[in-house]
Amino acid sequence: MGLNKDLNPSNGLQGSSYLYDYGTTPNTRTAVAQKVRILTPAYGSKASVLLQMGVLSTFTPQESRNIETLRGIGFGDQIAELVPSVTEPMTGNFERALLYLSNLWQATGYAGGISGPVRSLRHHRWPFDIEMQLVFSSLADYDLTGQAGKGYNGAGGTFTGGAKEIKYPSVTNDPNNNPGEARGHTAIITLYEACWFNQWSVSNINRDSGMLMESGDVTISDVHDFSSDYGEFLATGNDVTIGQFGSSRFSGSDQRGGTDFITG
Secondary structure, three states: OOOOHHHOOEOOEOOOOHHHOOOOOOOOOOOOHHHOEEEEOOOOOOOOOOEEOOOEEEEOOEOOEEEEEEOOOOOOOOOOEEEEEEEOOEEEEEEEEOOOOOOOOHHHOOOEHHHOOEOOHHHOOOOEEEEEEEEOOHHHHHHHHOOOOOOOOOOOOOOOOOEEEEEOOOOOOOOOOOOOOOOEEEEEEEEEEEEEEEEEEEEOOOOOOOOOEEEEEEEEEEEEOOOOOOOOOOOOOOOHHHOOOOOHHHOOOOOOOOOOOOOO
């Protein structure tokens, strides 16, 4: 078949054709989708390596859980407590341009298209992982580290271990060496683990269409920052038992009003 440049892992990307060329993005303090990187396993690559997907139009993770209401007879129309129930499995949605040499299934590790027999959800025998990198702008990097073009590296296994520096390949440098060889950005890493496709479709197959798009929905087993130890005593904020400002209902004094909410 020759060299398939649309499914030829290179420099952290799933392909090496012009479709995978990097461009520039604006620097703002607001997060922009142009900088977000979505990594999945490419079919034929090493099992431990996740690579950035190309021609991905959208990625939409979401989850929900029910909150049950506790009330008591004789206490009027009063909520005694809200009790969270178990969280529903997180889901995600991909929309990606269909390439002749690389379809959505090949881009998530399955032997599909020209690379194998997968044509249906029933052929998926193994789950896969998704990594999302929320990549900072130079402005945000400077605010965080005091230096543009250099990312922050949280130590593995620590409270800030879910933030890592993302290195970019060589580009044309400023003649005054600004930023010179510094070509990194901070990224907040989120790992979506053991994902299964539950829906797949191809849109716009009609006589008037041009580009064909693939869409796939996945159900996600777990989500984490890849570094922390998750468990009963995970620090998550709003913990009034260690002096953090949470809800007055959970504080030891259980006082309403007063001056607890007044600052400055």
